[in-house]
Amino acid sequence: MSSDKKVRVAVVGLGFGAEFIPIYQKHPNAEIVAVCRRNKAELDKTADKYGIPKRFTSYEDLLKDPDIDAVHINSPIPDHGPQSIAALKAGKHVACTVPMATTKEQIREIVELQRRTGKVYMMMETVVYAREYLFARELYDKGELGRVQFLRGSHQQDMDGWPDYWPGLPPMWYATHCVSPCLALLSKPGAPALAGKVSCYGSGRIREELVPKYNSPFAVETATFTIKGTDVCAEVTRSLFDVARQYRESFDVTGSKKSFEWQQVEGEDPVVHTKNTPEKPLTELEIPSRVKVPDFAHLLPEPIRTFTMPQAIQDADHLSFLQGGGHGGSHPHLTHNFLMAVLGDRPAFPDAPTSANWTLVGICAHESALAGGQQVEIPAY
Numbered sequence: 001m002s003s004d005k006k007v008r009v010a011v012v013g014l015g016f017g018a019e020f021i022p023i024y025q026k027h028p029n030a031e032i033v034a035v036c037r038r039n040k041a042e043l044d045k046t047a048d049k050y051g052i053p054k055r056f057t058s059y060e061d062l063l064k065d066p067d068i069d070a071v072h073i074n075s076p077i078p079d080h081g082p083q084s085i086a087a088l089k090a091g092k093h094v095a096c097t098v099p100m101a102t103t104k105e106q107i108r109e110i111v112e113l114q115r116r117t118g119k120v121y122m123m124m125e126t127v128v129y130a131r132e133y134l135f136a137r138e139l140y141d142k143g144e145l146g147r148v149q150f151l152r153g154s155h156q157q158d159m160d161g162w163p164d165y166w167p168g169l170p171p172m173w174y175a176t177h178c179v180s181p182c183l184a185l186l187s188k189p190g191a192p193a194l195a196g197k198v199s200c201y202g203s204g205r206i207r208e209e210l211v212p213k214y215n216s217p218f219a220v221e222t223a224t225f226t227i228k229g230t231d232v233c234a235e236v237t238r239s240l241f242d243v244a245r246q247y248r249e250s251f252d253v254t255g256s257k258k259s260f261e262w263q264q265v266e267g268e269d270p271v272v273h274t275k276n277t278p279e280k281p282l283t284e285l286e287i288p289s290r291v292k293v294p295d296f297a298h299l300l301p302e303p304i305r306t307f308t309m310p311q312a313i314q315d316a317d318h319l320s321f322l323q324g325g326g327h328g329g330s331h332p333h334l335t336h337n338f339l340m341a342v343l344g345d346r347p348a349f350p351d352a353p354t355s356a357n358w359t360l361v362g363i364c365a366h367e368s369a370l371a372g373g374q375q376v377e378i379p380a381y
C-alpha cells in the first residue's frame with residue numbers, strides 16, 4: 001500500500017480496545033482522533049496516556065462528529081449489534097470485536113446496512129490472524145496437508161470473575177473463536193467458505209443462579225456444521241462456566257497428508273502428524289512432531305511489526321491476555337487489514353456476510369441445543 005492517506009479512527013470501549021490504540025498510532029495510514037467510554041475519569045486516563053484530544057463519554061455524540069471516518073467497537077457483547085448498526089447509519093466504517101451481535105435480526109440489519117451504505121464492516125476476529133492459524137493456513141496453501149478431511153475447534157474458558165454480561169451467557173453465542181478458523185481455512189480471496197446447517201447438543205448444567213440470566217442451562221455446547229460446497233464437516237465445542245479446564249482456544253485440521261493439532265496446554269507447541277507412506281515410511285513414534293510456529297510480522301508494515309510480540313502488549317495483566325495467551329500476535333494484522341479495506345486496497349476479512357455466517361453458526365447452534373439437537377439451517381443474509 002503506497003497511499004499516504006490516513007483513516008481517522010475512534011476507539012470505543014477501552015479495556016481490550018485500548019490495546020489497539022498504539023497500533024493505530026504507529027500505522028502509516030491511520031490517525032486516532034477520538035476515544036470513548038462512559039466513565040470520564042477512566043476515559044481521560046487513557047486519552048492522556050496516548051495524547052488523544054477528542055474524548056467522548058457518549059457514543060451517540062461521537063457518531064455525530066464528521067471528523068471520524070471509522071469506529072473500532074470494543075464494548076460489552078450486548079452492545080456490539082446496536083452500536084454497529086448506529087455507526088453504519090451515521091456513515092462510519094465499522095470494525096467490531098467478536099461476536100458480531102447476539103440476535104439474527106441485528107446481524108441481518110448490519111449486513112443490509114453495510115451493503116446499502118458501501119461502508120466497510122469487519123468483525124475483528126483474532127484467531128484467523130493468530131500465528132498458529134496463519135501457520136496451518138500456509139501448510140494448506142502449499143498443499144502439505146493434502147485434502148482436508150475434517151476440522152475441529154474448541155474454546156474453553158472459565159468466565160467466573162468477568163464483567164456482568166458474561167454470567168450465564170449461552171456458550172455458543174461466543175463461538176467465533178472456534179468456528180472462524182474452520183471456515184477461514186477453506187476460504188479463498190473473494191470466496192469465503194460458509195457454514196450451511198448446524199446441529200448442537202447441550203451437555204451438563206451450570207449452577208442454578210446463572211441459568212435464568214439468559215435462560216440457558218448448559219455447561220458445554222458441542223456442535224457439528226456442514227460447509228457449503230464441500231464434503232467437509234466441522235465440530236466445535238464451547239464452555240464458559242462450571243467446567244474444570246485451563247483456557248484453550250484451539251483449532252485442528254485433519255488432512256490426507258498432514259494434520260495440524262493445537263497444543264493441549266498453554267505454553268506447549270502444536271503438533272503436526274505426517275501420513276506414513278511406502279515412499280516415506282514412518283514409525284508410529286515418528287508420525288507426530290512438535291513444531292515451532294513462526295511469527296508472521298513480515299506481512300505487516302514495518303512500524304507495526306513489533307506488536308505481534310508479547311513485549312508490545314500494553315496491558316498484559318488484562319484477563320484477556322492472560323487467558324488468551326496474547327491472541328497469537330493477531331492485533332496488528334487485524335488493524336492493518338481493516339485499514340486497508342477502508343482505503344479500498346483489499347476486501348475486509350471477514351466482511352459483513354462472512355462475519356454474519358461465523359456468528360450465526362453459534363446462534364443457530366444454541367437454538368439447536370435448546371431443541372434437543374435438531375438440525376438448523378443457517379440463514380444467508
Ligand SMILES: NC(=O)C1=CN([C@@H]2O[C@H](COP(=O)(O)OP(=O)(O)OC[C@H]3O[C@@H](n4cnc5c(N)ncnc54)[C@H](OP(=O)(O)O)[C@@H]3O)[C@@H](O)[C@H]2O)C=CC1
Binds near residue numbers: 076
Ligand atoms: N480475542 C478477542 O477477540 C477478544 C474480544 N473481546 C471482546 O471485547 C469486548 C470488550 O472486552 P473487555 O475490554 O474485556 O470488556 P470490559 O467489559 O472490561 O470493557 C468494556 C469497555 O467498554 C466500555 N463501554 C461499556 N459500555 C459502553 C457504551 N455504551 N459506550 C461506550 N463505551 C462503553 C467500558 O467503559 P465504561 O464502563 O466506562 O463505559 C469499557 O471500557 C468484549 O465484548 C469481548 O467480546 C475481549 C477480549 C479479547
Ligand SMILES: O=C1CO[C@H](CO)[C@@H](O)[C@@H]1O
Binds near residue numbers: 157174
Ligand atoms: O483471550 C481472550 C480472553 O477472553 C475473551 C472472552 O472470552 C476472548 O475473546 C479472548 O480471546
